[in-house]
Amino acid sequence: MSRLFIIALMVVFGALGIGLWLYFVFGTGGGQFREELVPELVVFCIEAFFLVGLLGLIQRHLEHRRRKQMWLSLRGSFRDLLSQLDIAFLAPNAEPTSSRELERDPRVIDHLLAELERKHPDLDSLVALKREGDESLSMTRDLVAVAAQLSATHMNWWIAIVDSIRRLAEATDRRAMEKAIHEMLVNIREFDRLEF
Amino acid sequence: MMPDGSRSVETLLKFLKFAGMEGLINPAVARARRNAVEQLAAELSEEEREDVMRIDVDELASRFHKLEGSSIRMEALSLYAERFRMALVDFLAWSEDPAGFHSVGGEQRRATPRGSLTPEQEVAERITLESTENPSNIIPIQLRSDETVYVANLPLDLSADEADRIARVVRAFAQDNGSDEPEGDA
Numbered sequence: 001m002s003r004l005f006i007i008a009l010m011v012v013f014g015a016l017g018i019g020l021w022l023y024f025v026f027g028t029g030g031g032q033f034r035e036e037l038v039p040e041l042v043v044f045c046i047e048a049f050f051l052v053g054l055l056g057l058i059q060r061h062l063e064h065r066r067r068k069q070m071w072l073s074l075r076g077s078f079r080d081l082l083s084q085l086d087i088a089f090l091a092p093n094a095e096p097t098s099s100r101e102l103e104r105d106p107r108v109i110d111h112l113l114a115e116l117e118r119k120h121p122d123l124d125s126l127v128a129l130k131r132e133g134d135e136s137l138s139m140t141r142d143l144v145a146v147a148a149q150l151s152a153t154h155m156n157w158w159i160a161i162v163d164s165i166r167r168l169a170e171a172t173d174r175r176a177m178e179k180a181i182h183e184m185l186v187n188i189r190e191f192d193r194l195e196f
Numbered sequence: 197m198m199p200d201g202s203r204s205v206e207t208l209l210k211f212l213k214f215a216g217m218e219g220l221i222n223p224a225v226a227r228a229r230r231n232a233v234e235q236l237a238a239e240l241s242e243e244e245r246e247d248v249m250r251i252d253v254d255e256l257a258s259r260f261h262k263l264e265g266s267s268i269r270m271e272a273l274s275l276y277a278e279r280f281r282m283a284l285v286d287f288l289a290w291s292e293d294p295a296g297f298h299s300v301g302g303e304q305r306r307a308t309p310r311g312s313l314t315p316e317q318e319v320a321e322r323i324t325l326e327s328t329e330n331p332s333n334i335i336p337i338q339l340r341s342d343e344t345v346y347v348a349n350l351p352l353d354l355s356a357d358e359a360d361r362i363a364r365v366v367r368a369f370a371q372d373n374g375s376d377e378p379e380g381d382a
Contacts, residue, residue, distance in 0.1 A: 084271055088307060092302050096271075120310060123321050125306060128271065174325075
């Protein structure tokens with residue numbers, strides 16, 4: 001159920017409940033319907049308001065938070081790879097990107113892609129990236145199950161990311177490494193674009 | 197600003213600010229070093245704060261378990277440590293001889309513009325990248341120009357007899373150049 005639908009239901013039950021209660025308190029006539037059925041309907045509306053509405057919203061909020069935590073766990077698993085790339089393209093005397101941005105900010109990926117289009121990382125950076133890819137591979141592979149909990153699409157993009165990290169770890173020349181880095185960044189960008 | 201004999205971290209930070217403003221050090225370099233000193237100063241002891249000569253930058257970096265509220269990124273920590281080291285070199289040089297002070301300079305560019313690599317460089321890089329794949333216990337033996345075999349886990353105290361035994365196993369794989377007919381039963 002979408003959030004808007006739940007809110008609409010809450011408004012309907014809330015308005016109906018208040019209307020019936022006002023009718024019960026201030027209304028005239030109606031006989032047995034007003035005396036016996038209206039209080040029942042008011043209680044029904046109150047129950048519906050809380051059970052369907054508030055509890056539904058709370059559950060949605062908790063679920064969203066849980067999924068956000070999963071996304072952050074996944075996103076943080078290749079922070080060190082992004083950090084190595086960040087340092088590789090860092091201009092002299094510039095400040096490295098903060099850990100928080102590397103872990104959460106999708107704009108970092110666009111920045112790294114733009115840098116990769118303009119520059120070649122030096123050999124030390126390539127060696128460090130290759131080692132980091134080798135170290136990150138098993139961990140990112142283990143997280144496929146976590147990505148699958150978000151959605152099938154998340155899992156597919158996650159597998160693509162893992163595959164590009166594997167290619168990065170196995171590459172033995174600059175061209176293959178830069179291609180793998182580019183693929184990895186593009187896959188991460190697609191992963192970031194998915195809604196959870 | 198002139199040296200007053202103080203070698204505290206506070207004086208170091210003041211020096212970096214002054215040197216950047218006065219043009220003794222490139223302002224961007226001074227700013228980056230100030231930031232590095234501020235980042236690493238969190239783990240300094242009182243004695244080290246009072247006298248920067250006591251600081252061993254590598255040892256200081258090893259004390260960190262957290263940077264910017266997050267777990268350590270070794271590459272970022274190394275960058276800050278290197279900048280801290282350069283800041284100390286400049287500060288001590290200026291303290292000794294302010295009139296003849298020359299900065300050790302800023303950082304080198306890490307990345308190079310696209311299309312600036314030579315074929316020779318690429319070949320050298322390939323060798324380096326391939327060598328990272330070979331742990332020290334794997335010995336590459338080039339058979340032909342396009343064929344390399346790897347021998348793994350040879351013990352350091354390999355005897356001549358054992359080497360002979362390995363050679364016999366390898367020889368068993370070799371094809372006879374004369375003919376490839378199977379030998380008859382003895």
